[in-house]
Every structure is written in structure tokens, then in C-alpha cells.
Amino acid sequence: MTGRTHDLAAFTALSYVMVTTPFKEITLATAIVAFTANMVGGLAPDLDQSTASLWHRVRGGSMLGKIIAPLLGGHRFLSHSLVGIFIAGILARMFLQVASSVLYVDIDIVWWAFMIGFISHLFMDLFTHDGIPLLFPIPLKLGIPPLSFLRIKTGGLVEKSFVFPVLLFITICLYYFNYHDVLHILRNLS
Numbered sequence: 646m647t648g649r650t651h652d653l654a655a656f657t658a659l660s661y662v663m664v665t666t667p668f669k670e671i672t673l674a675t676a677i678v679a680f681t682a683n684m685v686g687g688l689a690p691d692l693d694q695s696t697a698s699l700w701h702r703v704r705g706g707s708m709l710g711k712i713i714a715p716l717l718g719g720h721r722f723l724s725h726s727l728v729g730i731f732i733a734g735i736l737a738r739m740f741l742q743v744a745s746s747v748l749y750v751d752i753d754i755v756w757w758a759f760m761i762g763f764i765s766h767l768f769m770d771l772f773t774h775d776g777i778p779l780l781f782p783i784p785l786k787l788g789i790p791p792l793s794f795l796r797i798k799t800g801g802l803v804e805k806s807f808v809f810p811v812l813l814f815i816t817i818c819l820y821y822f823n824y825h826d827v828l829h830i831l832r833n834l835s
């Protein structure tokens with residue numbers, strides 16, 4: 646999937662969790678940082694390719710990408726697996742723990758937002774031709790449906806004219822049908 650689709654999928658997943666979870670009050674700062682963490686999480690698994698959109702969004706990123714991407718074993722390797730989710734979760738936790746000394750936000754919410762983005766990325770990649778090595782180190786690429794020729798081509802017509810609009814539709818429905826809950830959350834931002 647393209648970065649644009651992953652961004653939207655991460656946001657859709659975050660919105661779903663937000664409207665289905667009994668919510669505690671959050672601050673505006675936490676909401677903003679959580680939204681950012683969700684977007685970063687949604688693109689983070691593709692840091693294993695130097696051309697990834699996340700690398701291009703930071704200064705000096707393309708250079709850094711050329712160094713770090715090979716360390717992750719190449720595209721759709723460690724970062725696209727259950728072990729990858731686990732490692733990313735620990736690293737994000739450690740990073741947030743350090744950042745919490747200067748960033749006054751609820752790091753639990755920010756961490757969850759990041760992880761939801763990360764997991765949504767792997768979920769979306771399951772539908773693509775290449776599949777993902779979910780059970781790494783078992784060298785088996787899995788996908789939905791199991792027959793790879795039935796899956797979607799990244800950046801192809803199906804992604805652009807079906808997957809993206811469907812995600813957009815789901816997101817709009819989530820906000821439309823949970824309008825009052827969303828309003829309640831927004832009103833209680835402090």
C-alpha cells in the first residue's frame with residue numbers, strides 16, 4: 646500500500662478504537678501528539694526501505710534511510726512481523742519514557758496510538774501481492790486471501806479506486822454515527 650493509504654488506515658483504526666473505547670479525558674497536547682504518533686506508527690514498518698515516505702518527511706531522512714533500511718533486513722522483513730510489532734512496542738515505550746520528561750502528555754495514550762498505526766500498516770499489507778512475513782523468522786509470506794494473485798497491487802487501480810475510498814467511507818461513518826461521543830471527547834479536551 647502507498648503511504649497515503651497507510652496514513653488513512655492508521656487514522657481509521659485509531660478512530661475506531663476511539664469511538665468504541667470508554668474514554669478518559671485527555672488534554673489537547675496528548676490528542677495532538679497521539680495523532681502524530683498514529684501517523685508515524687502507520688508508516689514506521691516501511692522504514693525498512695530507503696524510499697519510504699517517512700524518510701522523506703524528515704530533514705536528512707533519505708540519507709538516514711539508506712543507512713538504517715538495510716539494517717532492518719530489507720523491505721518487508723523484520724518490521725512486518727509479530728516480532729517486529731513486539732520490538733517496535735518496546736522501543737516506542739522506551740522513547741516515550743525518555744520523552745515524557747520534556748513532553749507533558751499521557752504516554753499510554755500516545756503509545757497505543759502509535760501501536761494502532763503500526764498494526765494497521767501490517768494488516769493493510771496483508772492484502773498486497775507480496776504479503777508479509779508475519780511469523781518471522783519462519784520464512785513464509787502470508788496474505789489475505791492466501792492466493793497471492795488475488796491480492797492487491799501497491800499503488801494500483803484497486804487500491805486507489807476501491808481500498809482508499811472504502812477506508813474513507815468507514816472513517817466518515819465512524820464519526821457520523823458516533824457524533825455525540827466524538828463531540829464529548831472534543832468538549833472535554835483541556
Ligand SMILES: [Zn+2]
Nearest residue numbers: 690691766770
Ligand atoms: Zn509495508
